[in-house]
Amino acid sequence: MDLFNDDITANLLPYDGTVVYYGKVMNHAQAQLYLERLLNDIEWKNDEAIIFGKLIITKRKVAWYGDSDYLYTYSNTTKQALPWTKELLELKKLAEEISGTSFNSCLLNLYHDGNEGMAYHSDDEKSLGKNTTIASLSFGAERKFSFKHKQTKDTVSVQLEHGSLLVMKDETQSHWLHRLPPSKKIIRPRVNLTFRTIVL
Numbered sequence: 001m002d003l004f005n006d007d008i009t010a011n012l013l014p015y016d017g018t019v020v021y022y023g024k025v026m027n028h029a030q031a032q033l034y035l036e037r038l039l040n041d042i043e044w045k046n047d048e049a050i051i052f053g054k055l056i057i058t059k060r061k062v063a064w065y066g067d068s069d070y071l072y073t074y075s076n077t078t079k080q081a082l083p084w085t086k087e088l089l090e091l092k093k094l095a096e097e098i099s100g101t102s103f104n105s106c107l108l109n110l111y112h113d114g115n116e117g118m119a120y121h122s123d124d125e126k127s128l129g130k131n132t133t134i135a136s137l138s139f140g141a142e143r144k145f146s147f148k149h150k151q152t153k154d155t156v157s158v159q160l161e162h163g164s165l166l167v168m169k170d171e172t173q174s175h176w177l178h179r180l181p182p183s184k185k186i187i188r189p190r191v192n193l194t195f196r197t198i199v200l
């Protein structure tokens with residue numbers, strides 16, 4: 001028996017960064033309640049990205065919330081943060097307590113089913129600064145989440161459960177890409193919240 005397998009703060013990455021998967025951080029009833037509230041109360045919009053000069057409108061929906069009306073640019077488009085809702089403030093507190101980091105903004109993603117995912121990228125925008133900590137809460141359909149090292153191409157994957165928390169920190173965004181692969185088997189929606197700290 002490997003006694004170290006039970007360490008809930010174990011780093012999933014073999015080198016060049018730190019990713020901790022805390023598993024479920026609330027019970028099923030709480031997770032269900034948050035999922036319903038998030039699906040109904042968040043101001044979901046289709047995401048827009050400019051890729052190779054072409055405007056792409058994704059099926060996946062997004063929303064951006066924060067402390068003040070931050071302007072946040074990624075994929076060549078700029079978003080403005082909406083003021084926190086009660087549920088988002090509760091979830092922010094939970095993510096802050098577990099990760100030991102304070103956050104001032106949150107990007108939310110809604111994947112209607114497994115046809116929707118997110119391609120490999122890293123959250124290395126200037127506005128997040130270097131060695132940023134990102135806390136990711138997942139609700140709804142369990143999905144695979146993968147990391148790929150930018151140089152070695154090594155990969156690491158984890159299943160993100162309903163009501164679970166994943167924290168990415170240290171040099172992770174400089175050295176690793178991450179993605180949410182599509183999966184034909186998934187027919188239920190998933191909501192993901194990434195709490196972030198904007199420094200600029």
Ligand SMILES: O=C(O)CCC(=O)C(=O)O
Pocket residue numbers: 107109118123136145160178179180192194
């Ligand atoms: O949906 C997820 O779990 C990840 C979303 C993501 O990669 C991001 O917000 O940068």
